[in-house]
Amino acid sequence: MEIDLDGSFLERAHECAEFLRDAGDLLLVSHIDADGLTSAGVASTALDRAGIDHETRFSKQLDDDDLDQIEEDGYDVVLFTDFGSGLLDEVVERDFTPVVADHHQPNGDCDYHLNPLLFDIDGSSELSGAGTAYVLARALEEDDDNRDLAALAVVGAVGDMQNQGGGLTGANREVVREGVEAGVLEAKQDLLLFGRQTRPLPKLLEYSTDVFIPGISKNSSGAKELLEKAGVEAKNGDGWRRWVDLSGDERDRVTNTLFRECAKRGVDSGQIEELVGETYTLLNEEPGTEMRDASEFSTLLNSTARYERADVGFAVCKGDRGEALAEARDLLNGHRSNLRAGVEFVGDNGVTKLDNLQYFDAGDEIRDTIVGIVAGMSYSLSEVDRSKPVIAFADADGENEKKVSSRGTKSLVRQGLNLAEVMSECSSAVGGDGGGHDIAAGATIPEDAVDEFVDEVDTVVAEQIS
Numbered sequence: 001m002e003i004d005l006d007g008s009f010l011e012r013a014h015e016c017a018e019f020l021r022d023a024g025d026l027l028l029v030s031h032i033d034a035d036g037l038t039s040a041g042v043a044s045t046a047l048d049r050a051g052i053d054h055e056t057r058f059s060k061q062l063d064d065d066d067l068d069q070i071e072e073d074g075y076d077v078v079l080f081t082d083f084g085s086g087l088l089d090e091v092v093e094r095d096f097t098p099v100v101a102d103h104h105q106p107n108g109d110c111d112y113h114l115n116p117l118l119f120d121i122d123g124s125s126e127l128s129g130a131g132t133a134y135v136l137a138r139a140l141e142e143d144d145d146n147r148d149l150a151a152l153a154v155v156g157a158v159g160d161m162q163n164q165g166g167g168l169t170g171a172n173r174e175v176v177r178e179g180v181e182a183g184v185l186e187a188k189q190d191l192l193l194f195g196r197q198t199r200p201l202p203k204l205l206e207y208s209t210d211v212f213i214p215g216i217s218k219n220s221s222g223a224k225e226l227l228e229k230a231g232v233e234a235k236n237g238d239g240w241r242r243w244v245d246l247s248g249d250e251r252d253r254v255t256n257t258l259f260r261e262c263a264k265r266g267v268d269s270g271q272i273e274e275l276v277g278e279t280y281t282l283l284n285e286e287p288g289t290e291m292r293d294a295s296e297f298s299t300l301l302n303s304t305a306r307y308e309r310a311d312v313g314f315a316v317c318k319g320d321r322g323e324a325l326a327e328a329r330d331l332l333n334g335h336r337s338n339l340r341a342g343v344e345f346v347g348d349n350g351v352t353k354l355d356n357l358q359y360f361d362a363g364d365e366i367r368d369t370i371v372g373i374v375a376g377m378s379y380s381l382s383e384v385d386r387s388k389p390v391i392a393f394a395d396a397d398g399e400n401e402k403k404v405s406s407r408g409t410k411s412l413v414r415q416g417l418n419l420a421e422v423m424s425e426c427s428s429a430v431g432g433d434g435g436g437h438d439i440a441a442g443a444t445i446p447e448d449a450v451d452e453f454v455d456e457v458d459t460v461v462a463e464q465i466s
């Protein structure tokens with residue numbers, strides 16, 4: 001059976017797949033975030049199964065240096081996943097044949113260019129890099145054998161936050177459907193709090209900050225009291241119970257009590273609704289582990305790749321549940337405390353508000369690879385205004401360079417905001433580079449251009465939203 005996506009999109013996938021079968025020296029290159037790692041996991045597993053030899057490497061942001069290195073290494077064909085489209089005008093000039101499976105806004109085109117945006121599918125909300133790699137993987141098999149990879153593809157989509165608004169939509173739904181049919185995935189409505197598989201119950205509630213619940217969020221005794229009110233034991237003997245340890249009835253009781261308490265404490269009804277949504281369980285994974293839940297899995301992967309250990313996350317994607325997983329869990333602890341410290345930094349230092357944006361410069365206090373995640377999380381702070389995009393700066397690797405990350409909301413995008421365009425235009429106006437998605441994008445700019453850049457962004461956002 002065929003994945004039920006637009007016919008021409010599938011046709012392109014088959015052209016790419018056919019070309020890859022005789023690729024010669026093949027290199028797979030992918031992006032260093034959860035979607036990039038799962039993209040590579042999907043593509044590499046499918047290539048292995050098809051008997052196509054390849055090597056794999058990762059990059060933080062595809063640039064000329066990466067392309068120089070690849071050329072020097074003499075590969076015939078390079079498969080780019082989760083990036084490549086944005087730099088295609090330069091990639092096609094190079095001494096290898098590119099195959100691109102990406103969902104970022106294209107700059108240029110090539111013969112083997114698989115990107116949902118070329119087929120009227122929204123790449124920022126309806127299909128991720130891993131979903132695009134999945135379509136390619138499906139085309140690499142004559143029968144349904146690669147449908148199990150839908151589970152990883154869903155982890156990628158969730159990692160790119162494409163489930164915002166209560167669940168995956170668009171082409172992503174086809175991927176979910178195939179995963180469910182293949183028996184590797186369960187999709188069901190549940191509490192959306194992070195950590196259903198691994199967090200002790202009180203912490204699950206206490207760390208709910210996307211929806212801030214007065215008296216429960218950031219309040220451990222309040223969280224414990226709520227469990228008591230719901231008549232649910234928080235402990236089992238000496239150990240804390242987790243959400244996965246509860247019976248269906250217990251989960252309902254906690255959810256209903258939580259709803260009641262939220263209403264009592266003045267949380268608005270729209271926000272209360274956001275506490276529940278579709279969740280994705282990877283049925284072949286051990287219950288109570290990070291990999292069992294798409295959201296926890298994606299965070300585990302971010303903890304590796306964004307700290308120069310993409311090899312670790314990639315190994316986990318390819319099935320390593322031994323050494324690589326242990327290492328990933330170590331890295332996860334560090335990542336969690338860095339995110340916490342990052343959001344705290346924004347809370348303590350505040351943001352500077354202009355007419356059409358708000359920004360902060362973290363200097364070297366927040367790593368450039370996670371400053372975008374922190375920017376998105378900062379919307380949960382009272383000092384951050386949901387009616388304006390957040391622009392975040394951090395010191396970049398390159399000397400005298402700043403990394404820029406920008407994040408918006410769905411509502412802003414509906415009003416016309418396109419941060420990919422903003423980042424691309426405004427960075428080139430000051431001698432930098434950028435791109436991404438309408439709702440989330442990034443750039444690198446000269447360090448001394450921050451003020452000018454911010455003014456440019458303020459102007460362009462005003463034009464988009466008016």
Ligand code: C5P
Pocket residue numbers: 031033035036082124159160161162164372373376407437439440441
């Ligand atoms: O490079 P890539 O496409 O993987 O990055 C997408 C980024 O956009 C992720 O960091 C994700 O967290 C962010 N995003 C967001 N809000 C959304 C959709 C994506 O912050 N609604």
Ligand code: C5P
Pocket residue numbers: 061083086104371372373404405406433434435436437440441442443444
């Ligand atoms: O780095 P950050 O998480 O802010 O990236 C958000 C989105 O912008 C990602 O999809 C990333 O691939 C894209 N981006 C880009 N060019 C850059 C920086 C980020 O296309 N220079």
Ligand code: ZN
Pocket residue numbers: 035036082103128129130160
């Ligand atoms: Zn992506």
